[in-house]
Amino acid sequence: MAEAPARHGPKAADGPVPAEEISELLEVVSREPACAEAPPSTLDAALTPNDRFFVRNHFPVPHLDRSTWRLEIGGKVSRPLSLSYEELTGRESRTLRALLECAGNSRRAMYPPAEGVPWNHGALGAAEWHGVPLAELLAEAGAFDTASEVILTGADRGTEPGVRGTIAYEMSLPLEKARDPDTLVALRMNGEPLSAMHGAPARVVVPGWYGMASVKWLTRITVSAEPFRGFFRTESYVMIPEGPERGSPPPPVTTLRVKSLITWPAEGATLPPGLYSVRGAAWSGESPVAGVELTSSSGRDGSAGPWLAAKLLDEPSTLTWCRWECPIDFRVEGHFVLRARASDRSGNSQPLHARWNFRGMSTNSIHAVRVTVRGPR
Numbered sequence: 001m002a003e004a005p006a007r008h009g010p011k012a013a014d015g016p017v018p019a020e021e022i023s024e025l026l027e028v029v030s031r032e033p034a035c036a037e038a039p040p041s042t043l044d045a046a047l048t049p050n051d052r053f054f055v056r057n058h059f060p061v062p063h064l065d066r067s068t069w070r071l072e073i074g075g076k077v078s079r080p081l082s083l084s085y086e087e088l089t090g091r092e093s094r095t096l097r098a099l100l101e102c103a104g105n106s107r108r109a110m111y112p113p114a115e116g117v118p119w120n121h122g123a124l125g126a127a128e129w130h131g132v133p134l135a136e137l138l139a140e141a142g143a144f145d146t147a148s149e150v151i152l153t154g155a156d157r158g159t160e161p162g163v164r165g166t167i168a169y170e171m172s173l174p175l176e177k178a179r180d181p182d183t184l185v186a187l188r189m190n191g192e193p194l195s196a197m198h199g200a201p202a203r204v205v206v207p208g209w210y211g212m213a214s215v216k217w218l219t220r221i222t223v224s225a226e227p228f229r230g231f232f233r234t235e236s237y238v239m240i241p242e243g244p245e246r247g248s249p250p251p252p253v254t255t256l257r258v259k260s261l262i263t264w265p266a267e268g269a270t271l272p273p274g275l276y277s278v279r280g281a282a283w284s285g286e287s288p289v290a291g292v293e294l295t296s297s298s299g300r301d302g303s304a305g306p307w308l309a310a311k312l313l314d315e316p317s318t319l320t321w322c323r324w325e326c327p328i329d330f331r332v333e334g335h336f337v338l339r340a341r342a343s344d345r346s347g348n349s350q351p352l353h354a355r356w357n358f359r360g361m362s363t364n365s366i367h368a369v370r371v372t373v374r375g376p377r
């Protein structure tokens with residue numbers, strides 16, 4: 001017997017994403033699933049243009065039809081909801097700036113190599129998101145205060161090693177984080193309706209958390225009294241330490257660790273001798289950035305120079321990055337390594353090498369950039 005079509009189900013996934021859908025301004029890290037990162041220079045701005053915003057997919061990109069798409073809200077609620085796109089856009093909305101950083105960003109800097117998509121430092125972008133606070137939808141549906149978690153389900157499906165059959169991309173948030181006024185069901189990105197690649201027609205944006213929680217192609221929100229045991233929450237986005245299994249489940253990846261990146265000069269740059277201003281971006285999900293310091297191996301004997309305080313150019317917040325700049329004296333020719341380290345108001349600061357974990361999650365080692373200073377010859 002033919003299977004009855006799902007009542008409000010999305011159109012089926014159309015298969016692997018055509019190569020032309022990945023913006024050519026991005027560096028492709030994987031074609032299937034489509035994963036592509038931004039070159040570091042594009043992070044040198046308050047907002048990342050949509051065509052330079054990294055993409056991280058686990059499964060083929062679903063192309064959903066706005067006119068038939070619905071968002072279901074159920075589980076531990078007193079008034080289950082089923083909203084059309086128009087109904088959602090009619091709700092009270094907010095606009096905020098927030099960055100998304102993939103939990104695997106900078107994985108390539110981890111040694112020994114960790115398991116996963118080999119991201120350099122560009123699985124990161126900041127955008128202006130417009131949408132409906134998830135808290136409003138939970139209140140409208142009458143989410144029970146006794147619930148503990150909110151499960152977010154995307155329309156994309158596929159297979160994962162060790163898992164039987166196909167699964168949807170699903171992630172959960174503690175009820176408190178789901179009710180944070182900054183957690184949005186976003187409909188627009190940098191003023192434009194979401195593209196298919198970034199989760200159209202609606203996605204979640206969870207500022208202050210790694211990107212895995214910002215579920216794209218959102219179709220269902222389930223309020224739950226039980227801890228969510230789905231693959232992506234308990235097996236994929238977790239910190240697996242080196243050594244024998246300890247019996248207790250590995251801790252989930254959640255809040256963005258304090259981190260900074262040097263956005264200029266680029267890795268491997270050659271500059272004529274002179275005075276320069278190094279630029280970068282810094283962020284932390286736990287508390288606003290307190291400061292950024294820069295050093296270079298600029299002593300005459302090649303030893304590390306002192307750490308210099310950078311100037312913060314934006315008001316630090318836990319939602320998005322704050323840009324910084326720091327003057328550097330490169331009047332002497334040579335080979336240098338610039339290193340930038342950020343700290344936040346909770347007293348966290350970047351380690352020289354982040355502690356190794358099997359999947360290279362939440363890597364926030366101090367970013368180092370190699371620079372040659374050489375005059376014209």
Ligand code: MTE
Pocket residue numbers: 053054055056057058059100101102103153154155156169197198199210211212213214215216217
């Ligand atoms: N949502 C769905 N439905 N499927 C996914 O594969 N990837 C997550 C998150 N939301 C993902 C998803 C991860 S790991 C990240 S880092 C962000 O989406 C990336 O968002 P972007 O592709 O818009 O940059």
